Structure formats: C-alpha cells, structure tokens
Amino acid sequence: MKRISDLHSQAIKLINNKAFIDAHPLVVNIIRQDPEHADAYFLLGIINMEVGQPEKAIQLIEKARQLDADSEREYLVYLIKAYSLTRNREKVENLEGIFSQHKSHSPLLLDTVGVALNKVGLHHQAMDYYQQAIDQDASKESFYYNYGTAAKFLGRFDIARKAFKQAIELNPHYVKAYFAMTELSESVAELVPDMQKLISQVNNPDEQLHLAHAMAKEYEKQNHYQDAFSILKQYKQHTLNRIKYDHQAEDSLFDALHTLAESPIQQQGCASNQPIFVVGMPRSGTTLMERILSSHSMVYSGEELHDFSITVKAHTGTASKRLLDKAVLTAAYQADHTQIGKQYIQRTAALSKEHPHFVDKLPFNFLYLDLIRRALPNAKVICMLRDPLDTCIGNFRQLFSLQNPFTAYALDLDRTAQYYQRFYRWVHQFNDLQHPNFKIVRYESLVTSPESQIRDILSFCNLPWQQACLQVENNSAPVSTASKVQVREPINTKSIERWKRYQPHTDEIEAFFKAQGIGELS
Template sequence: MKSREDLLTQARQAINQRNFIGAHKACVMLIQHYGDDAHAYFLLGIVHIELGHINKAIRLLQKSISLARRPRTFVYLAKSYALKGDMLSVLEAAGEAPVEQLDRSLDLDTLGGALSRVGDHTRARPYLEKALGLSADNPAFYYNYAVSCKCAGDFEAARRSFERAIALKPDYYQAHFALSDLAAGQCGDARIAQLCALQDTLRDHVEAGLHLGHALAKEYEAQGDYGAAFAALEQAKARKRKQFAGAGARFQALFDYLEKPAAPRHFNRTGVTSDRPIFVVGMPRSGTTLVERILSSHSEVGSAGEIEDFGVAVKELCKTSSNQVLDLATLTAAEAINPAHLGERYLERTSYLCPNNARVVDKLPFNFFYIGLIRQAFPNARIVCMMRHPMDTCMGNYRQLFSVNSPYYAYAYDLREIGLFYQRFAGLMQALAAQHSDHVRLQSYEALVTQPESEVQDLLNFCNLSWQPQCLQVEKNPAPVSTASKVQVREPINTRSIGRWKHYAPYTPDLQQLLTSDE
C-alpha cells in the first residue's frame, strides 16, 4: 500500500495532467486507508470544480475546512461560490484567505478572479497585483488584472496589461478582443492584419473565432467600415449559434407562460413590506447601466450590480431539478412559493450589500422574467424597465460579445432570434406596466439622454427619492462597473448612441421588416 504522501503526490500529478479519474481514485484510496484527510478532500474539491460539479465541490471543500482551516482551501471555496453567483459566500470565504496569508501566485489569481467575477474589483486588485509580483511572466494573470482595472475605470492600466498578456501569448484571443473593445482604432490596418492572421491560424476554434470576429468588428467600426464589421460579426457568430439550437423556442415558451392569465400573479398573498430593492430591468444594451449609475449617485442608494440573487432565491425555494436558474419548470413551480418567504430569502441573500444605504439597485436585465414574482414578494418595490429603439437594442445585442456560454444570451447569435426576443419582451413589458402602473416604470432611453434633467427628476420621484443634482453627473460616480457599458458610463450623459443602428441599415433589411411588421 502506498504511503499517504505518495497518494497525495499521485493525486496532484493526475490533476496537473487533467487525469481527474486517476486523481479521484488516489484521494478515495487515501481516505479509505488512512481516514479523513483535509488535503485529500481539498484535492477532491479541485477535481469536482474542474468537472463542473460545483455543489459537490463545495461540500468537499467544506469537509476539508472542518478538518483543517487552511486559507488555500477557502480560495477554492470562494471560486466555487463565484461560479454559482453567490456573492455573499464568496466574500465570506475570501475573508478567511487574506492576501498576506497566500504565497502561491495561482491561489492569489484564483481568489482575485473570484472576487472580480462577483463584481468586487476593489477587493480583487491586491490579490491580482500580488499574483503578478510573484509570476510576472504569466499572461493569464495580466489578463485577469486588466479586466479588473477596466471595470474599476483604470483604462490605461488595463490597456497596458492586455498588451502585456498578448506579448507573452500572441494567440490570446480573449485579450485581443478585450483590447479592441477598450481601444479600437489605435493601430489601424496593422491591427486588423494581426487579427485576420490570428483568425486564420485559429480557424478551427469556434470560441477563438467568436472573440476575434468581435475584435475585428470593433476595429472596422473605428475605421467607419460597417460593411466589413457586419461581415466579421456574421462569420464569427455563424458557428457559435449552432451550440444554442432550440434556444429561441425555449425563450418563446417562457414568454408564452408569462403572458397567460394563469401565470403567477396572486396578489392576495402578502409579501414583505420592504421597499429597499429597486429593480432595474430590460433588454441588455438598452441603458440599464446608465439608470443604475443615476440612481446609485443618490446619497440614499447603493448599487448591487448585476446580481442573480432573486432568481437564485426562486430556484432555492422551488427546488426544481434542472441545472438552469431560469426555465419553464422553475417559473411554473414558483406559483406555489409563499411570497413572504421569497422576499425574506432575497433580503437575507443581499443583506450584506450596501449596508450604509437605505435603498439598493439590483440591475440584472433579465429580472424582467420575474416581475410577477417580484411584485408578489415586494409589493412596495419599484421596478424600472428600460425601453430603447428596437433596432438600436437589437443591433446592440448583436454587436456585443456577452458571456459566451451563458444560457441567458443564447438568443444573441442570430439577428432574427434577437428580433423575436425583442418583440415578445416589449409586448410583455407593455402589459405588465399597464397592470402595475404605480410600481413598474417604462423608461425611454432616448428621452433620458435627450432630456436628462426632467427625466431624472421623474425617475427619482417614481422611486420615492428626493432630488439630488449629482444624479445627473454619472461620470463622477466612482463605483466599479462590470457590464458591457463599463467604458461608456464613465462619460457624461450624451446622445451619441441614438440611431447607431443606422450604420448597419443596408445589411439588416430582414430585421427592420420584422420589427415593423406589427406596427
């Protein structure tokens, strides 16, 4: 029988070789012969993170911690919670792994990445900086640091770090896209040639093609060549959309359910009286981040960012077996939820957010699917739904590279699917706003940016907030931004994005016809 140390070495080597079956066997053998072992449970947790079995990984890491409270174990527990979108648990785990107690660069980068993933870029930065100090030749560390800098508004540090990542790893396609997204047009034709050459080299890699195609579109846009930009997007998305075959039908089924009279709208049951959460919803790229910045500039309001806590609370209470947070089975099961229990669970999950603010903005665009449930759980809450010109919204979705494997954005790889999604979204929001006119505000993006003072006053009144002039100065809001609007919202409110879709008018006749067919 091998010694305990030999089995641990065997498991570590197997993990490094991505031989997860071998690693699992070695750890189980160790526990069977030598008893519970903190290191073995830790390695089993790592194996299950790699396999995508996150709940199992959490249980194994917690078992390891019960045997030995090592900061390193809390690092990977934080990573696991970040993968589930559980910000509170990430912060609690990170608190057990202070930066001064970690001396492995990978552990530091992992915890920094977990904090960045849940939007805490301020706390992430010391971990990421120390990781770079220990391993200055790791391109992934530069990339992760650059992403955090970009979200915090330090664009020059972000640019330098993206460039350093690419210098160390020339085919680092994620860094290439991030650099073009941040600073397109600075290198002109040379940059386009570089991206085209890399695209050819990685032609068989679907995800690389998606990133590089979006990077090229940014560069072509900077040159005013919108035909080439559109062609780059079409080519990049063509193969990726096959991965989400059937997504359109699944979304249509959600809308069908929500539009039926039998959908969950049982307001005879009492929720919680709190008006602390302000929900900002809408299609992505419709101005939700702008409204979040306006509201969170108010002295009474903090920003939670794009948190998934309401949907996760619904999922927890429904206990449906599906892997996705949002699906038809879960929405159907939610009809039986006690609204008070849902409201209390949401407040419990978000109690740590913005403790010095009476109100907090929850800005997850897709929370519009839960408006009926939000109204039950929080009958006094205010819900702001952004409405933007259909073509600007749809082209904004098509031009944006969202989280590539998220089911939320599965519609965004095909223009027709985007158009159909928008039509159903707009119809549902009109109906809900009419039904709940005192609590659901349809906010026009165009009106907001062309008449900011009067619109912001009306918006604050709707949210039962006093007028404060700093709400007009979103560019002075220092809070980090993790959304696709992270660059734009550092600027004063402006009208430059109105009508941007017209650059693509010659290439989108079918989408234009679809969106005007029912007018």
C-alpha cells in the same frame, strides 16, 4: 482495488486536464475507502464547481476544511471561489479577511482570490491581489489580463491598456487580451493584421469568436460597418451551428410567463423597500440607469446581482440545470414567495449597510418581474425600453458568454429580433397589471431630456432630487458591463439610430417589427 494514493494521483491528473467527469468516480472511490480523506472531498468540490454546481462544491470544500486544518489555505481559496460563483459577496469578503491573515501566498492562489473578488464587484481589492501575483511572477499573461480587467471596471483605462499590451507581448496568441484592448475607446488598428492572421490559426471556436468581435470593433472605429457586420455574421454562425440552442425552451418560458402572471397573489411578500431593480434587454440603457441611480447619496450600486435568480432556484427544488426554464418557473409559483423575498434581502444585506437602497441591475431579471412583484412588492422596478433596431444591433454586436443560457439568441440577428418581440410583449403585459412599483423608461426620452426624466425617475423611487444624478460621468463606482466605457461620458444621444450604419443587413428585422406593430415606441 486500486490503492488510494494511485486513485488520488490519477484524479488530480484528470482534473488538471479538465477531464472532470472521468475524475469523478475515482474521487468517489477514495471516499468509499476512506470517508475521512480530506483531499478527496476537496477534489470532489472542485469537480462540482467546474460542472456548474457551486453550492454543492461549498459543502464539500467545507467538509475538507473540517477534516484537514493543515491544508486550510488552499481549501479556503477555492471556497472563496465557489462562493463567488454563487455571487455571495458577504461570504467572499469574510473569507478573504481570513485568507489575508496568512502569509506567503503563491502567485496562483493570489490570482484565484483576485478573480473571486472581481466576480462579486470588489475590483479595488482584486487589483491588489493581481499586483501581488505579478510581483512574484511577471511571466504569466493571465495575471496581467486579470489586472487589466479590474482596472477597466474601475475606469482606469490607461492602466488597463498597458496591462493588456503586456499580456499580448508575453503571449501573442492570448486572444482575450486582443478583445479587451479593442473594448477600450482608443483604436488599436495596428493589431488588426495580427488578429487577421491569428483568427485563421486558432482552432478553438470560442477564441475565433473573441477575435471576430475584436476585429469588428476595430472596423467600426474606422467606419467600416459592413466589414464589421460581415465578420460577426460569419463567426457567430459558426458558433450557432455547433451549440445546442434550444429556442423552443426559450419560447416555452415566455409562454409560461404570460400564463402564470395572471394567477392570484396569495402571500404578502417581504416588506423591504431596499432594492431598486433595473431590468431590460441588454444594450438598452440599463447601465446608464444604474449609474444615474447610484449617483444618488441614498443609493448603492450592487451592479449585476444574481441573488434573486439563485434564491428562486433554491426554493423550487427542481432538477433542471438551468437557473430558469418553464419547469423552474412553474415550481416557483408554488414556493413561499415571502421567504424568497426575505432570503434575497439577507443575501444582499452587505450592500445596504450604509445606504437605504441599492440597485440590482441584472437585465434578465425582466424574466422575474412577476415573481419580484410577489416576493418584494415594495421594491421599485425600472424597465428600460429602447428602439428595437438599436437594441437588436446592440445585442448582435455584443460578445456574450457562451455559458449564459439566456443570450444564445444574440448569435443570429433574426432570432434576436424574435427574442425582442417576446420581451416587448411580456413587459407590456406585465405593465397592464398596473403594479404601482413598476415603471417603463424609454432610453431615447431619457437621453434626449435627461433632467425632466431623471426628476420623474427619482420621484418614482421616493428619492429627493440631487444634481449628481444628472452628471453620471462623475460617478466613480465600478462598471463591469459592456457599457463600461460609454457610461464614463456625460449623458448623450450618440447611440440613437446607430442601427442605420448596418443597413441593409437590418432590412429584414425592420420589416419584422413593422409587421408585429413594434416600431415607434409609444
């Protein structure tokens, strides 16, 4: 039997090399030999966090903290990180308060806490931690990149631009910084030759996809829309060829949504009317709607919350690694919907301390429409609907995380159209159920006649009229979505019929929507 010290050293080496599966049995072996080995529990927590099980990681790291108070600081940082992955903002805030009482933190720990704060929407605090990390070590490009990302979310674009530029100067191969630079409104055409050279040099497909999106954004700024579409199609196809995209599971989920929504409601649900859910396809105006609502003095912006999906998953007890699939959805209909609603309100309690209402703007919550109706019958739900061609092009142009199981469709324009058709049919079936707290808002109507539309929306939400809701450009709340630049502008119609710039690449999906009877949104 190997000595514990040898197992420990080997496990750390494997974890540092991201060989988490190989490290797992070594750490388990340590715990078998020494059930009170604190660092083994900590390492096991790290492994679980990296393989997508943050709830289990939390339990393990808490155990490590109990066994070894001397290592409190490092364990605490990764506990904060684990809670941020569950989007538990209140826990992150509380634990950060404990961490801040310690002195003399290393730059890496400061940066890690900053990332956790950023993930739960605490961007101001995150910037402070990144700045402290940079002050101690100005040689790490990732510190500047993270600092710039937080600044971008806060609308401080000049600061963000400088930070991303510094990251590139420190490491000309730092791909993420190129993409982040191109997301800002100003052109960085001078970087295109570097990106063209770099995309042929990097071997990582994810980095190639980042560069393809960055180059496409610059081509668009120069009105070279055919070039933009071509490079996206090329590298998105490369990605699609190597990932396991289970479109059949996707279709099965939508089929289950239609069937289960017809089942009778047998519980009262949680009575809270605090949440206002804003749902819809990505790139359909959900962020604009969130900005309109959060400009109201009675409404707080929760940004994109994952609390409802996490709560539903926890109540199903299913073994599926996905937050939502047919098995999880089916089990969710057997769960206690009242308790789901209550736990969701408990998880989001920090958002409604000073405001009667908060916005939960996670687009894919449209998959939970009927469960929201059952768990939180008094919650308002606004579903954004945008022209199908503009929506599909917007999704195809968007760089989604490859770890997000809901967005693989966007790697292919035809599949994006099929996904939109599924979404469209589902929300209209749900609308036919005549839930009084559900409202479809058409993006084109909203931006064409904003005042009349916003008055109607506020009335639906039982909110008095406030002029500030019409002037979203004055809303200083952070924005961490793909629309972070656009929503800093006054409401406008510039994005209507943007799809026409990409003809004839859109001809096939245009014909598809006409055949499906999805054209003019009426």
